[in-house]
Amino acid sequence: MSNVKVRFPPSPTGYCHVGTARMAVLNYLYAKKHGGTIYFRSEDTDKARSTREFEEDIKDQLTWLGLSWDDFSRSSELVANHTAAMQKLVDEDKAYISEEESKKEPGTMVQVVRLRNPGTTITFTDVIRGDITFDTTELGDFAIARAIDDPLYHLAVVVDDATQGITHVIRGEDHISNTPRQILIQEALGYARPIYAHYPLHLGSDKSKLSKRTGDVSVKSYREKGFLSPALLNYIAILGWTPPSEKEILSLDEMVAEFELTDLHKSGAVFDVEKLRWYNREYLLRMPESEFASEALDRLRKALTAKGVAYDEEIGQKILPNIKERISTWADIDQMCADGELDFFFVDPIPAKEELPGKGSDAATAASHLEKLHEMLSATDSEIFSTPDRLKEVVWDYATQEGRGQVLWPMRYALSGRAKSPDPFMIASAIGKERTLARIVEAKRILTT
Structure with missing residues (x-):
C-alpha cells in the first residue's frame, strides 16, 4: 500500500496539545507501516488566532517526540487553489455568492460563498466505526468562504486534501460531524473520497474532553516538567490502542510494525498523568x-x-x-x-533537641546510644564507609540488642535533621566518616545542653 498519503493538519491557534500529538502519532504510524507519505499542513485559516509562534511550537514538539514528515505547507499559501475551486463551483452554479448581514458586525452587509446543498443522504465507511449515515438536508446551504478569495476551513481542507492526493483522513471523532459537509464539497468538485478513520478522543481524569486551552495539556508543558520524549510518545500511542503483542513499552519501530487502525479502541481512553509518570520512570530505569x-x-x-x-x-x-x-x-x-530533601547530604543539619530521641525514648538514652555509635564508628576504617551494607554490619547487632528504633532513629535524625530521610547507613556512606562522626558529636551536644 505504498500509495498511502496522510496529513498532519494542526491549526496553529495554540501550543501543541497532546491531542494534536496523538493525531500526528497515529497518522505517522499508519503511513510508516504502509510505506506512505506524510504531509504536514498548517491549517492557518483562522487568521485572527493563528500565529507562526504556535506553528513553530507544533513542529518543534512533534520533532522532539521523534516524528517527521515528507512535505510542509500552509493553507494560507494555497489560497489560489481554493479560489479556483470556489470560482468553478460558482460558475457551475453549485455555489453562489450571498449578500447578508455580518454575524460579527451587525448592520454591516457582507458577501459570503455558500454551497448549494442537494440535500442528499450520505453514507461513508469509517475504518474504526463502520458505516456512518447523514441526512444532509438539515445542513442547508452552508458557507464555504467569507469571500471568493477568503476560504473557510471546510473548503480549504477538501481542496488541499485533493491537491495533495491524501488517501486516508485519520482524525478525532469530533470531526465526524464535519465529514458530510466535506463530502458534499468533494462531490461538487468531482474529487475522489478519501478513506476515513475517526478515533475516540482521550479524556481528562474527570472523563471530560481535554482542551488545548486547558493549561497543563501541552506537550511543551510535559517536556518542561522533565518527561522523556520516548516515554510521552509511547504513552500517547498506547492511549486507546492495544498492540497485538500486548506490550506496554514499545520503541517507535516496534509501534510501526504492530500498528493497524482496526486495533484502535472504539471508546475514549483517560489521559492519566500517574500512568504517564509510570511510563517515564520505566524509561529512566532503562536509560x-x-x-x-x-x-x-x-x-x-x-x-x-x-x-x-x-x-x-x-x-x-x-x-x-x-x-x-x-x-x-x-x-x-x-x-x-x-x-530541602537533599540539603543534608551537602550541608550539616541543625537537629531539633525535642526530635532527637524519637518515640518512647528520652534525651539521656538517645545521648547514650549516640555515644556508643560514635565509639563504634570511630574504631572502623574509613573504607567501611564505602558502602551502606558494611556500615550496617558494624551497627546492626548493637541496634538489635538495644532496640533498633531506639538506636537508629537518633542516628538517622542526627545525620539528616529530618523526620523522613534515607536510612542512616546510606547517609553516612554518602557523607563519609569525618562528617558522620562530627554530626553525631553535635547531636549529642544538643541533647546534653
Whole structure:
C-alpha cells in the first residue's frame, strides 16, 4: 500500500496539545507501516488566532517526540487553489455568492460563498466505526468562504486534501460531524473520497474532553516538567490502542510494525498523568547509567547552587542510586531540592533537641546510644564507609540488642535533621566518616545542653 498519503493538519491557534500529538502519532504510524507519505499542513485559516509562534511550537514538539514528515505547507499559501475551486463551483452554479448581514458586525452587509446543498443522504465507511449515515438536508446551504478569495476551513481542507492526493483522513471523532459537509464539497468538485478513520478522543481524569486551552495539556508543558520524549510518545500511542503483542513499552519501530487502525479502541481512553509518570520512570530505569548520571547530576548541581547550597560532586555520585529510586521525571529532582530533601547530604543539619530521641525514648538514652555509635564508628576504617551494607554490619547487632528504633532513629535524625530521610547507613556512606562522626558529636551536644 505504498500509495498511502496522510496529513498532519494542526491549526496553529495554540501550543501543541497532546491531542494534536496523538493525531500526528497515529497518522505517522499508519503511513510508516504502509510505506506512505506524510504531509504536514498548517491549517492557518483562522487568521485572527493563528500565529507562526504556535506553528513553530507544533513542529518543534512533534520533532522532539521523534516524528517527521515528507512535505510542509500552509493553507494560507494555497489560497489560489481554493479560489479556483470556489470560482468553478460558482460558475457551475453549485455555489453562489450571498449578500447578508455580518454575524460579527451587525448592520454591516457582507458577501459570503455558500454551497448549494442537494440535500442528499450520505453514507461513508469509517475504518474504526463502520458505516456512518447523514441526512444532509438539515445542513442547508452552508458557507464555504467569507469571500471568493477568503476560504473557510471546510473548503480549504477538501481542496488541499485533493491537491495533495491524501488517501486516508485519520482524525478525532469530533470531526465526524464535519465529514458530510466535506463530502458534499468533494462531490461538487468531482474529487475522489478519501478513506476515513475517526478515533475516540482521550479524556481528562474527570472523563471530560481535554482542551488545548486547558493549561497543563501541552506537550511543551510535559517536556518542561522533565518527561522523556520516548516515554510521552509511547504513552500517547498506547492511549486507546492495544498492540497485538500486548506490550506496554514499545520503541517507535516496534509501534510501526504492530500498528493497524482496526486495533484502535472504539471508546475514549483517560489521559492519566500517574500512568504517564509510570511510563517515564520505566524509561529512566532503562536509560544507560552514564546518560542518567550526566543529566541527574547536572540538574542536582543547578538546583542546589540556585538555592545557595554548595554542591559536592563526590557526594552527588554517591546519592545517585537513591535519587534514581525516587524519581519518575527529571523535574522530581528539582522538586526534591526545592523541598530541602537533599540539603543534608551537602550541608550539616541543625537537629531539633525535642526530635532527637524519637518515640518512647528520652534525651539521656538517645545521648547514650549516640555515644556508643560514635565509639563504634570511630574504631572502623574509613573504607567501611564505602558502602551502606558494611556500615550496617558494624551497627546492626548493637541496634538489635538495644532496640533498633531506639538506636537508629537518633542516628538517622542526627545525620539528616529530618523526620523522613534515607536510612542512616546510606547517609553516612554518602557523607563519609569525618562528617558522620562530627554530626553525631553535635547531636549529642544538643541533647546534653
